[in-house]
């Protein structure tokens with residue numbers, strides 16, 4: 626079934642809580658419904674949303690917003706490896722909860738990331754040393770241009786850091802993800818190398834009583850995330866606002882020597898050396914060094930526990946206030962480090 630609404634209020638459909646409307650909003654329940662939509666006839670532009678947790682609406686949307694309610698979880702094959710087909714409209718964390726309950730390994734580190742399964746395959750969501758591409762087998766889509774169903778093996782999806790072919794500007798919007806096949810495992814394969822995750826899991830009160838399970842890792846991660854990140858229902862945000870910049874070794878050496886001059890010779894700048902010789906520096910560190918942590922600007926603010934997150938502090942922030950803060954952060958990071966920050970959040 627397809628439901629159509631005009632001048633639909635999207636405030637509750639974007640986690641930033643921007644008070645915007647869509648000229649036309651269409652929500653559908655099944656894969657087959659997509660065939661009935663006359664894509665050529667839709668008011669343009671057309672935007673398919675999931676949970677709206679990586680979007681910043683900068684104004685009312687003048688075209689058509691689509692949303693999937695395809696919400697099945699179906700086990701296709703149950704051996705050592707368990708193949709599970711999941712509808713694009715399933716809340717990704719509901720899938721993680723289901724997998725943990727079934728004792729299946731693979732998505733526990735991705736617990737509590739907001740959003741839906743369809744977008745997870747577009748975004749290549751990641752957390753705690755795992756990216757969703759590690760467990761995706763196939764992405765099933767509707768090609769709105771050729772009006773046919775197609776599917777992509779994981780190797781064809783062009784996955785990179787929060788990136789995929791579905792985000793490529795040349796084809797963005799052409800493919801609507803209908804469902805995704807994940808390969809989970811019955812064999813324990815905990816991934817605890819990221820940060821202090823291992824210690825946190827070992828310290829969890831339930832660890833002493835039982836064995837290591839995906840459920841226990843999930844609970845630990847949810848606890849850490851709740852301490853660090855704003856709860857979208859309480860404080861609007863879209864999570865990490867900026868991507869972590871990648872710079873050359875020479876550039877990094879310059880930043881590190883300036884930081885040592887400022888903070889003392891023992892000071893270490895957090896960074897990850899990439900296999901291609903480049904260096905990834907946490908944008909959060911740069912933003913904090915520029916003095917933005919916890920700073921307010923009108924209705925917007927930089928989250929005091931994680932400076933990579935811009936929040937709708939008052940719940941009434943205008944898009945202009947979020948964008949104004951974004952621009953000032955970009956300018957100050959550029960001035961201090963000669964690094965251009967790029968937003969991870971998609972501006973609509």
Ligand SMILES: Cc1cc2nc3c(=O)[nH]c(=O)nc-3n(C[C@H](O)[C@H](O)[C@H](O)COP(=O)(O)OP(=O)(O)OC[C@H]3O[C@@H](n4cnc5c(N)ncnc54)[C@H](O)[C@@H]3O)c2cc1C
Nearest residue numbers: 675676677678679739740741743744750751801802863864
């Ligand atoms: C508090 C908070 C914490 C977060 N933490 C993380 C984190 O740890 N790791 C991480 O990777 N992300 C994180 N995010 C970002 C966000 O959760 C992810 O990007 C998520 O995948 C977005 O899902 P969504 O359903 O909300 O998609 P939306 O934001 O609605 O859309 C994202 C993109 O996917 C496209 N899209 C959506 N559905 C479909 C579909 N069915 N077919 C084709 N295209 C589609 C949209 O057009 C858009 O381009 C966080 C966000 C918040 C608010």
